[in-house]
Amino acid sequence: MRHFALAAGLACAIAAPASAETVTIHAGRLIADPGRPVIGPATITVIDGRITAIAEGLAPPAAGTRLIDLSSKTVLPGLIDTHVHLSGDPDDDYRNQAVDSDEWATLVGARNARATVRAGFTTVRDLGSGPLVGFALRRATAEGAIPGPRILSSGPAISTIGGHGDVSGFRPEVLAVLGSGNTCTGAEECAARVREFSRAGADVIKITATGGVLSQQARGLGQHFTDAEMKAIVDTAHGLGLKVAAHAHSARGIEAAARAGVDSIEHGTFADGEAIRVMKTNGATLVPTLMAFTGIRERLGKGIYTPTVEAKVRQTLGEVGKAARAARAAGVPVVFGTDAAVFEHGRNAEELALLVEHAGMSPAEAITSATTAAAHLLGLDSEIGRIAPGYSADIIAVSGDPLRDVRTLEKVEFVMVRGRTIE
Template sequence: MIRSLIAAAALMAAVPVYAQGTPTAASKLTYIHAGTLLDRPGQKPRGNSTIIVRDGRIVEIRDGFVAPEGGATLVDLKSAFVLPGLIDMHVHLLSEGDPLRERMEALTRDDGDAFIIGTQNARRDLEAGFTTVRDLGSEPRAIRALRDGIDRGAIAGPTVINAGRMISVSGGHGDSQNGLAEPWAEAVAAHQINTCNGPDDCRRAVRAQIGLGAQVIKFAGTGGVLSNVAGGLGKQMTDDEMKAVVDTAHSFGRRVAVHSHADEGTRAAIEAGVDTVDHGTFLTDSTIALMKTRGTWLVPTMLAPQTAVEAARAGKLPPATIPKAEAAATAAKDSHRRAIRAGVKIAFGTDTGVSRHGDNAREFALMVGAGMTPMAAIRAATLDAADALDRKGEIGSIEPGKWADIIAVTESPLEEVSRLERVDFVMRRGVVHKAGGKRQVFPLD
């Protein structure tokens, strides 16, 4: 048996590894005629322009409508508003947005079921205009397979930056034993490697997720709304545990996101060196000032508390979650408005999976309602999100050398940002997935 495993490992090592997005066919050239082009969100849009794409990357942008070279494909967006593909910094691709039903069906599902759910959700998010997503909590093996299948071109979906399982203290938000009867809790505990207690154990938990393919690390600094335990939303990890998580992840070159509601937990995570604060529900002015000083990103996920309250009032959440949902929704709007007014760096994120996949763009109107301009909200979902991901050289704008992640809407979202809820055209890495508002046949070669 051991010899067979060694032989299999040797065979796998001998298989060539292809770079993500490397074309497998002959060089492909595409010309895109754009009526209005927001190539760099934050700057004034260009008029009639031609984007030239070769093998999935942008090679040139020219003024006017340039006739394509012989053999090139022409994409006519002359009457459209064209902008970079959107980035959602907080999704859960393997979640369907119905936590009560998911808990009820947990005993009959495995990674295979999760993978199928993920393929459906990935396509919904892509067709909504989101060409890159950061998945902050999914079964490690299933999300890794989905990520790699998309990169190989076998599955239609956005580029996925995955965290695997969220790191949590025992009994905290992210501990899958919460709310289970004792026999089932014991069974879960035997397979759970994302919970930790004490700095050394938290270092082990981070390394375990990286070993399972995590490209980013997420930890629960505070309680959470949807965890089935009446533990509130207060700080749950100690300062030393947070520092151990952040330092270990950074030593492996991974950025770190903290799930955080209570201000005490948020402040401790910022002082530990976390890269993004996700939710940031109960922010004090002093913590907002600290975020500005440290350059910490806020991912507000404004859509999540609104969705959670709606679900709680409809009886779709366990009783323990209802008071938490109400408290978070009340506080979040004021906290986010003050953070925006103070100039904290904002990156777009929705917590989709709590809300429905494909509805991600509803976040834009909430951001504008909290004080952002439409341009600033769009920049938060493009250039700024790319910066928060440390991928400015690859995505976030339409510039030579970057991936051809391009979307279009029929009218300017700078006048009415909710127009981004109806994306008409989607291209990811040079492949058209949606045109004229309709799904395109996805090429498998």
């Protein structure tokens, strides 16, 4: 059987323990990397959860191996959503914070993790959960205790007192009980908070650089942290080997966060030319979360949001996709992320069509944003985002051709994560 080159070293097989399970996958069409040509019928070998070889044609499986027949399907890498909130749901009342336990949030997260992975998302970055909820979900999916994607978790977002991400809308004595120790004031305290979150097990640091839409605070969408506070957060995080994701809506808040050196701007709603220029200069990536706007539009005027929130929703809906299109034109990387929980988990793939419609991406570019580009943002370039020897066996399959119609990926028919088939 002739092996072919998808990238340097692709034809090299990888040794595996003698006791490891071997799985043979027959692919009708293989999009091993959306930035490279599609391959005809191919055979993928998976040993102990890792891809070890790819060969042209449908090779008969060796004795004792398990065959997965996807010969009538298009096979591609598992998708990556870089902005989700697994333990949240879109129609939650903010007052539930005073009623629901972290144990309940973890169970909700387990349900949503299953919905997410069944939709074809084999890796997610959870950017805001209870202090230990995201970490518990991360361990449960890694060990196969529950079906779900690979999870990178920030724990709670680091916020200013009274700003987006802080608990608000309750009596003072209730606020004192519900606070999760995620706020800080001043550069020194903010640096300490990063160290505490690192100690707790955060994979990434999330900050709320500006006001937010769905919080009860009515302080607008402008910059919340000072420049010095954001710089202290970023420098401390980078010193600990952690990337920083900044929730940011206003142009000047985006500019300040990018100048401080954050790795990604989440939402970026009102980014103007100067904000985008600073993002490009400082190497920031934009995660536009276009599905978040779908979620809030679907709920506007239905009594789900308070008047405070509805006023902020109306400020944003006319801006959908403008920043993403402008960022792409300026050469700023635009990476897939949805803000799942603002809409129903499992609808994540609808973001792909929005990137095509609003950001001007081709289907291949949109898929790249959810595979290789997303893997790069997460620092997992050599682990996920491609189907190649040495990579984790994170594999999905669909009928049809997603390179022609990206909505094909809204109906994923097969999912494998770390070599485990998801039912």
